[in-house]
Amino acid sequence: MGSEGATLGEQKPARGRGGWEARKRRVPYWLMLPAAVFLLVLLVIPLIILVYTSLQSGGVFSGAFEFTWNFSNYTDQLGQYQEQMLRSVVYAGLTTLLALLLAYPMTYWIAFYGGRWKTSILLLILLPFFVSFVIRTVQWKFLLGDQGLIFGPLKNLGLLPDSFRVLATPLAVIAGMTYNYLPFTALPLYVALERIDERLVEAAKDLYSSRFEAFRHVVWPLSLPGVFAAFLLTFVPATGDYVNAAVLGGTNTTMIGNIIQEKFLQELNYPEAAALSVILMIVMLILATIYAKVLGTEDSALAAGATGA
Amino acid sequence: MSEREERQMMDSALQRAMGSRFSRRSVLKGAGMGAAGFSLAAFMAACGGDGGGGGGGGGGEDPAVVFGGQPGDTVQFANWPLYLDQAKDKDGNVFHPTLRLFKEDTGIDVNYEAVIQSNEEFFGKLRPELQAGTQNDWDIIVITNGRQLNVLLANEWVYQLDTSLRPNFDANATSFANSPTYDEGNKYSMAWQGGFTSIAYDTTKVNGEITKLDDLADPDKVGQNSVGMLKSDMPDFVMVNLGIDPATAGPEEWKQAAAWLQMQKESGTVRQYYDQGYIDDFVAGNTTATMAWSGDVLYYKVWLGYSDFEYIFPEGGALLWQDNMLVPVGAPNAPGAAQVMDWYFDSKIATMVTEWVLYLSPVKGVQERILKDGDAAVEDGYKGYATKLYNTANNEYAFPSDDLLGQTKFGASITTDEAAEEWDNIFLPISQG
Numbered sequence: 001m002g003s004e005g006a007t008l009g010e011q012k013p014a015r016g017r018g019g020w021e022a023r024k025r026r027v028p029y030w031l032m033l034p035a036a037v038f039l040l041v042l043l044v045i046p047l048i049i050l051v052y053t054s055l056q057s058g059g060v061f062s063g064a065f066e067f068t069w070n071f072s073n074y075t076d077q078l079g080q081y082q083e084q085m086l087r088s089v090v091y092a093g094l095t096t097l098l099a100l101l102l103a104y105p106m107t108y109w110i111a112f113y114g115g116r117w118k119t120s121i122l123l124l125i126l127l128p129f130f131v132s133f134v135i136r137t138v139q140w141k142f143l144l145g146d147q148g149l150i151f152g153p154l155k156n157l158g159l160l161p162d163s164f165r166v167l168a169t170p171l172a173v174i175a176g177m178t179y180n181y182l183p184f185t186a187l188p189l190y191v192a193l194e195r196i197d198e199r200l201v202e203a204a205k206d207l208y209s210s211r212f213e214a215f216r217h218v219v220w221p222l223s224l225p226g227v228f229a230a231f232l233l234t235f236v237p238a239t240g241d242y243v244n245a246a247v248l249g250g251t252n253t254t255m256i257g258n259i260i261q262e263k264f265l266q267e268l269n270y271p272e273a274a275a276l277s278v279i280l281m282i283v284m285l286i287l288a289t290i291y292a293k294v295l296g297t298e299d300s301a302l303a304a305g306a307t308g309a
Numbered sequence: 310m311s312e313r314e315e316r317q318m319m320d321s322a323l324q325r326a327m328g329s330r331f332s333r334r335s336v337l338k339g340a341g342m343g344a345a346g347f348s349l350a351a352f353m354a355a356c357g358g359d360g361g362g363g364g365g366g367g368g369g370e371d372p373a374v375v376f377g378g379q380p381g382d383t384v385q386f387a388n389w390p391l392y393l394d395q396a397k398d399k400d401g402n403v404f405h406p407t408l409r410l411f412k413e414d415t416g417i418d419v420n421y422e423a424v425i426q427s428n429e430e431f432f433g434k435l436r437p438e439l440q441a442g443t444q445n446d447w448d449i450i451v452i453t454n455g456r457q458l459n460v461l462l463a464n465e466w467v468y469q470l471d472t473s474l475r476p477n478f479d480a481n482a483t484s485f486a487n488s489p490t491y492d493e494g495n496k497y498s499m500a501w502q503g504g505f506t507s508i509a510y511d512t513t514k515v516n517g518e519i520t521k522l523d524d525l526a527d528p529d530k531v532g533q534n535s536v537g538m539l540k541s542d543m544p545d546f547v548m549v550n551l552g553i554d555p556a557t558a559g560p561e562e563w564k565q566a567a568a569w570l571q572m573q574k575e576s577g578t579v580r581q582y583y584d585q586g587y588i589d590d591f592v593a594g595n596t597t598a599t600m601a602w603s604g605d606v607l608y609y610k611v612w613l614g615y616s617d618f619e620y621i622f623p624e625g626g627a628l629l630w631q632d633n634m635l636v637p638v639g640a641p642n643a644p645g646a647a648q649v650m651d652w653y654f655d656s657k658i659a660t661m662v663t664e665w666v667l668y669l670s671p672v673k674g675v676q677e678r679i680l681k682d683g684d685a686a687v688e689d690g691y692k693g694y695a696t697k698l699y700n701t702a703n704n705e706y707a708f709p710s711d712d713l714l715g716q717t718k719f720g721a722s723i724t725t726d727e728a729a730e731e732w733d734n735i736f737l738p739i740s741q742g
Contacts, residue, residue: 058726059725059726059729059730060436060460060464060726060729061459061460061463061464061724061725061726061729062463062726063440063463063464084741138586138589141589141590141593141595142593145593145594145595146593146594146595147593147594147595148593163533165534165595167595168534168580168581168595246584247586249581250534250580250581251574251579251580251581251582251740251742252742254740254741254742258741259741262737262741264433265427265429265430265433266429266456266541267729267733267737268432268456268457268460268729269730269733
């Protein structure tokens with residue numbers, strides 16, 4: 001009995017510790033569960049449906065779409081819409097570049113010189129989000145109209161020719177996208193810049209670096225994780241955007257998002273719309289991976305290491 | 310004039326004077342955009358089913374059975390925004406006078422909801438339910454003649470109507486509403502309102518008059534990058550103007566229309582291919598000429614005083630379209646729906662609607678009644694309102710003569726997947742540049 005009792009007495013705490021340890025190890029998984037379920041229901045399952053639909057054939061008039069491993073949906077779309085796909089990538093790339101150029105100095109100033117106004121100024125950047133995306137874009141039509149608030153008076157003064165226009169051009173689409181996605185660029189940049197310890201810049205200056213050199217060797221590398229995040233948050237949605245091209249564009253500014261929208265809503269060709277969506281996702285995934293390999297991951301790691309040091 | 314009618318008239322006059330109203334086709338210029346918000350959910354739903362043929366199609370059921378029996382207490386009516394008369398009561402509550410009269414007459418409530426922002430979006434939402442046979446939200450829906458309507462008919466996702474239950478329609482339907490090419494014998498549909506697709510231009514911005522389709526491809530006349538084209542209507546509109554009847558045309562004729570559109574694109578006159586929102590660019594002066602829906606231009610010209618706007622039929626003619634009431638399969642109160650649909654073919658009721666929405670009424674006798682209302686408004690001292698009523702009644706694009714109607718055609722009626730694919734392959738590359 002005594003022996004048994006001792007054995008039990010030894011085992012109980014061990015089992016208790018083991019159970020506690022096991023439960024402790026499971027805590028992160030439990031914490032992740034809501035997000036995992038959310039992603040499964042709203043990302044993974046729709047993605048599976050999307051791929052499944054993209055391999056269907058049939059039509060709405062016959063009322064039937066059947067899964068037939070119809071890979072021609074992919075090959076046909078790839079051949080037919082290369083121009084619009086390339087245009088989308090170029091427009092999104094230019095948008096991202098412009099947004100970075102605009103947002104970086106702005107967020108730099110807020111992070112280092114904003115003082116007690118930082119939050120208020122940041123709120124101003126977010127202010128456009130309080131208005132619907134479509135409404136914001138449509139308002140640009142009034143602003144940039146051929147006889148609108150900006151160009152009307154300039155034309156009346158003879159400073160611009162009557163034929164001058166911005167609307168219905170690629171410039172209008174890219175400008176509209178830059179405006180709409182600027183907050184997506186600015187926020188991660190701000191977060192990265194705001195984290196930088198100003199004493200590092202002072203130290204660089206103490207070591208006789210110029211302002212530019214301090215920026216180049218200290219601020220810029222440390223802000224790269226923000227630049228990387230800003231790129232992804234801007235480039236990815238901008239590539240699939242169709243609102244700006246539809247509202248501000250002209251006859252040759254159609255983006256791949258517009259094609260997908262038309263295929264789904266007007267042509268009622270769901271398999272082809274799905275195939276184009278999958279192609280777009282793959283293209284963006286490839287571009288983002290290349291970007292991460294070339295610029296993102298390594299620099300981010302270096303930057304993170306530098307911050308840690 | 311009853312007190313109710315007087316209140317309605319005053320309310321309409323005030324509203325119009327304030328310029329707060331927009332025609333229903335232009336009010337949601339972002340209809341395509343509006344689709345953005347729903348598209349993921351609809352897409353998932355749409356993608357969920359495959360196979361199964363026509364799914365829940367039940368339109369082949371005996372109309373006498375579907376529409377027989379006692380109507381239920383409530384009819385669920387889905388329509389477009391700003392597409393039904395409305396007024397305010399003494400407490401400031403908005404109501405629809407014609408529906409209130411219907412309730413008084415039949416005891417049936419109509420739950421009217423302006424939920425249709427575009428044919429594409431509404432169809433996208435409804436299709437999965439219709440295919441699965443689970444639709445029971447709506448008793449009446451309103452869809453424009455075109456692809457979505459043809460799909461509904463082809464799959465028998467709408468009930469065949471009981472023609473014995475529409476005495477007002479039989480007595481009062483106009484020639485164009487009676488047996489249209491897309492639904493001969495009105496077996497499935499009854500028109501709600503209609504209109505023309507033709508050309509509007511600003512007389513101060515074009516060089517001379519616009520009289521023919523080719524003028525839209527002439528930079529000397531309309532300028533460079535200055536013409537608005539309506540994406541969905543332009544193939545049919547061009548066919549009509551090339552002397553082709555879209556209803557009987559095939560791929561060869563479609564290619565002729567596509568060739569003209571390509572020529573126009575290369576001429577440099579086109580500014581944009583629009584889904585919606587064309588009227589804003591026209592009003593803002595960004596386009597000098599545009600394909601346009603008659604009700605939109607009528608509203609700006611007659612009610613808002615844009616006297617420089619002209620709306621014309623080119624020499625080749627124009628396109629006629631109609632928004633149609635349909636009873637989707639699964640409608641919980643089909644007998645009640647039949648009563649509502651016929652109610653709006655009473656000319657007195659139709660007049661109340663037309664005075665508010667300004668589109669082409671499918672009901673005879675409306676023009677005469679609007680003129681009478683104009684006389685009544687003069688007697689009551691509402692001279693400005695009376696003038697607008699007279700201008701509406703005398704506008705030939707709101708109340709077309711037989712001669713004018715003779716220049717119009719309905720669009721092509723695509724009814725097979727093969728034809729739809731061929732049509733898309735011919736026309737879409739032009740606007741998807």
